[in-house]
Amino acid sequence: MELTFYIAAAVAILSTIMVITRYNMIHALLYLVVSFMAVAVVFFTLGAPFMAALEIIIYAGAIVVLIIFVIMMLNMIQEDVQREKEWLKPSVWVGPALLSAVLLAELAYILLGANPSQTEALVAVDAKLVGLALFGPYLLGVQLCGILLMAGIVGAYHLGRQKKKVIHRFLQERSAAA
């Protein structure tokens, strides 16, 4: 299992790096799928098979597909790729990368500097347990999630509508009043 974890972790990191360095969005998204799958494997090794399944279905499936659809709607062409290339100069990414590295180093310092916890055998937390908790103490959270999704749908519908006029709504009101 350990080995599986490390390989999956390595894949996840590598593919994520690939995601953030691609110029072409579709390529990046494909790497993203790989990354999500690798993380799903990590979930499995951590004893959360249900979550692994969800990761693949929702992240790698639904969300990525959604993004792909949008990209298709936006008609990305070669020029855009070229522009991505221009935008992503070393001078742009060195600073943030360094800062993030500092953050990571501090995180690592916390993790590694902490007292090593006692060794315990891994116990899987299966879907049944999760389900019991989900519809027991977390019932309210589930309801809220439902509302959130509902709001997301409504919001997406409202925002995604194509309006005829592309001026500001205050201006619109004024023109209507006039």
Next chain:
Amino acid sequence: MENLLWLIPALPFLGAILLVLFGGRLPKSLLSLIGVGSVGVSALVTILLGFEFLAERPLYYQQEVWQWFSVAGFTPSVAFHVDALSMVFIFVITFVGFLIHLYATAYMADEADFARFFACMNLFVGSMLVLVLADNLLLLYLGWEGVGLCSYLLIGFWYKEPANGYAARKAFIITRIGDTAMAIGLFLLFQLFGTLNIQTILSDAPQVWPVGAEGALLVALLLLGGAVGKSGQLPLQTWLPDAMAGPTPVSALIHAATMVTAGVYLIARMNVVFELAPLAQLLVAVVGAATLLIAGFSALTQYDLKRVLAYSTISQIGYMFLALGVGAWSAGIFHFMIHAFFKALLFLCAGAIILALHHEQDMRHMGGLRKSMPVVFWTFLIGAGSLAALPLITAGFYSKDQILWYALAGENGNVWLYAAGLAGAFVTSIYTFRMVFLTFYGPAKTHVSHPPGKLITIPLILLAILSLVGGFIELPHNFGHLVLFSELLQPVLPAIEASASLAANEWLFQLLAAVVSLGGVFVAYLFYIKSPYLLHRLMHNGLAVRLQQFWFAGWGFDALYDNLFVRPYVFLANLNKRDIIDSFYTGLARTAEGFHVMLSQSQNGVLRSYVMGIVVGAIMILTISLFL
């Protein structure tokens, strides 16, 4: 009668109030009736009161009108106190004031602002009466400042001319400087005596202070400061010549009856304090002596008729100060009274001349008026004779001789003061007769268009008579020995003893004074009538010309003060017009604004930079929580 005391100052005030309220609506005849009538009735009351006073010979009359205010033991009243000294003053003020008012109705007849003029004149007389009648120093101060205000209003009466406004302001501000010294003196007096009642202070002072006490000296000096400002003495004399900017009756009122004699009154009134501070008293004499010389020499060089008279006033008040300073109190007051008569006379004559010559004041453009204006000529000659102290016939001789005599023979007198007085007398008669000769003799240079009417000549004649006979109430003891005046003042003012060693030779000094006076007349005659080429020759001498210019400019005092005080003050004030302290707060605001600009630049709308901000913040928080 004594219950009517309050009427004396109240009537002029009433007149002033009526004129202010209804001045715009009444005809001129009614206006002059109110203006002159109020002072006239006041003079009538004064004369009746004076008769009663002379008959009864009380120490004083006193009347409290109301209590002004009362704070923790400080209880000044609006109360009037009249003793012999005040009696003399109110007589001069109301009587001479009345004559001047009468004259002014004719003089100002063509003036549009008739009501304003008489309102101010009435207010002037009223304030002066309050000044001399006040029973406490605070009320005296009220009159004192009121006089200053009225002088401001009247000197600047023709306000459209900026120079007049300047002269008016100068008069007010310079006298106010003196007043400030006096106010400080009042604080000190109140602290020491717990009251400002004059009689209380005078009776308590000898117990509080020994002779020569520091407190007495300080108080005396501060009061002298006030007196010097109002009376136009050194070093605050510069406003008086400029005060000629007002109409001529105003000049007469300021110089003869009111205002400038206030300082004399104050010192005479506070005589006990000055006697307790011999040093201050000596200073009074020295100031008087110096002023009479300086002003006399300036008068020699002036061409403006009124300016000559103005300098002569300064000089004559210097004589009064000299008299007060050597302790010849009653002599000083006597000279004040006589001076009021002849100076009012001279000014009113000058006014008649100026009016007749279309407001021409320059003596170089006058001349030959002896024929065309005989009444004015004769009255002016009498006034001039009195001013020059022509022996035996004029009142001025008796009063001035007394001063000169005590300046030498009095307890505090000395040879230097006497010499100054004598030199002053010589100069006085020179400039007086220079004025007479320039104005009335020689060829006529300006046509007389406006011969003086009755309203103008009657006051002149009355004053001329007084200028002649006024002196006979007080005659030297080796010559008639009449002491009506000093006897009257005896209870109020300390008497003076002449030193016995000199007394035997008094006639010698009287003769000297007479000779000096006549000599002055002769010199003037020599230079201006007999042989004018002498004057011409003198004017070609470089030193003489420079001296003449120096004296003409009033010994450079104006320029000195201008450079020393006025200009630096105006410069500093204008420099700081924007208020330097405000720039500190403005700077504070600017700094805040700078920070605002700096911080608002970070709000650039670029999403990534916001995220960057979050990251940096996270790093900082983590670092702090980890390593600190």
Next chain:
Amino acid sequence: MILLWMIVLLMAGGVLAWLAKRWHPVLPRWIALFAILTDLILACYLWLGTPTAVTGSSPWLVRLEIPWVPQWGVNFILALDGLSLLMLLLTFFLGALAVLISWREISTKSGFFYFNLLWVLAGITGVFLTMDLFLFYFFWEVMLIPMYFLIGVWGHANRNYAAYKFFLFTQASGLLMLLAILGLYFIHGSQTGIYTFNYFELLETTLDPLAARLLMFGFLAAFLVKLPVVPFHSWLPDAHSEAPTAGSIILAGLLLKTGAYGLLRFVLPLFPGAALEFAPWAMLLGVVGIIYGAILAFSQTDLKRLVAYTSVSHMGFVILGVFAFNEWALQGVVMQMIAHGLSTGALFVIAGFLYERLHTRDIQQMGGFWSKAPKMGVIALIFVMASLGLPGLGNFIAEFLTLVGSWQANNWLTVFATIGLVLATVYSLRIMQKVFYEPAPTDRPLPDLNARELLITLPMVVLILWLGLYPQPILDTARPSINQQLEAYQEPEVEEKKVVVAEVPEVELGIEKMSE
């Protein structure tokens, strides 16, 4: 209860005036006038009904106490003594004048204008009446915000700057006072276990010197800025010159007086020790203010700004007198508050009249108005003379008493303050010279005062003369409460009084004997 009604009347009147604008455009000013006049009558009724003060009795005439937030010890306490009564009379008198002066001047948003005017007055009334520090702070702020609108909405060209500046200065200093109030509250609470904002109870607090000093500076901050004392004065010229005439009158006549009132009412009795320590410095500040304000006033060309700087100069006398700690000086201060309110108010009124006619405040463009408007000239002359301290007018009594009092405390500073009178002459005469003397620069006709304007100015003339010639009623009204404020300083006072008392009977006897 009458005290509460005074405040409520003003506040309700304000709201009503605002609403009334909808019904009729002239209704607001009538409502405002009516509300203020009613208050004026109430205050006069209180004044005339005041029994003559008996020494030793409580100076408080009327007191009202309602618990408000008992948990925090906040009470609704209104109390009236002679000092507050005088201030109230001044408030309502000047308030009525402010309404009359705005009669024609304010044409835009008049309803809101009168709302603000009345609320400022309500705040001022509250400040003068309340004896609960929490409430005092509340009214202090009530006063501030409508004033901000008065300047900011109806002011002249540079009004926004002036309004901000005014707001920032007073607000910042007011916050320091709030801190000090809270400090006093907690110190008192920890000492006695009773947490209260009640002024009468807080008077009993014993403070160690350091705490007293700090708290006093908190209070001083607010009062000195409001007064204003020289380094903190720079809001005043801007606010005064940019405010509409009514605003200037209320600023100069009343708002500045709240600072002086605060010094008398709170600083003196609450922190006697610290105040004694600070006294020489405070007097120095006063003298600096007198002279500095006078010099600045001299150089101004904007008439309202000039008058504003004269206020700085005159208020120097107030702080000079307050920190002299004797009855003469404090009576002088009270007189100065009233007389300055009238004289400076009147000068602003005249500046307002001139602005209405000429649309300028620049004295370089004026001159020779005496012949065109003699009535205005006479009235201006009277108030210019009042401002330079001419005897016979109210300001003279005030300044003379203040200086007599401060002379007992400090000779040299008094000498310099007296020199300030000369400088006052210089700037005052400059007003007369530039506006009424000299040849007129334009031939534009200048209508003289009309009936309404005479109605505004004549009462002020009468009052300033009355104050100058017979100020005793005012002094009598103020005396008990002044002695109350001075209670903590009586020790040195007794000796001085003895000297005086010993002399006085002698004097009076002397007079009686002689005159018989």
Next chain:
Amino acid sequence: MSTASMEAALLLAGILFMLGLISVLIRRNIIFMLISVEIMLNAAGLAFIVAGTRWVQPDGQIMFIFILTMAAAEVSVGLALILQIYHQLKTLNSDAANIMKG
């Protein structure tokens, strides 16, 4: 699986998060930024799961489900916004969307 890999898993979560963060910081394309946010959310979810596993509790997984839900909603609304921005500004450059700058 030993606890050592627990820490390794947490470290993985951290690394992924950092990578997402770097991407947010360096990309101007809004879609890329959205993707990066997804990566970060995913990393956060991973951390929850590790914690849940460590304490043998279902709560971590539940939190992951919530995150998932939120991510889904966020992506849908976000994409709609991106569409609008693209229609209004004709670009996907996030720097261009700075109309509200101070």
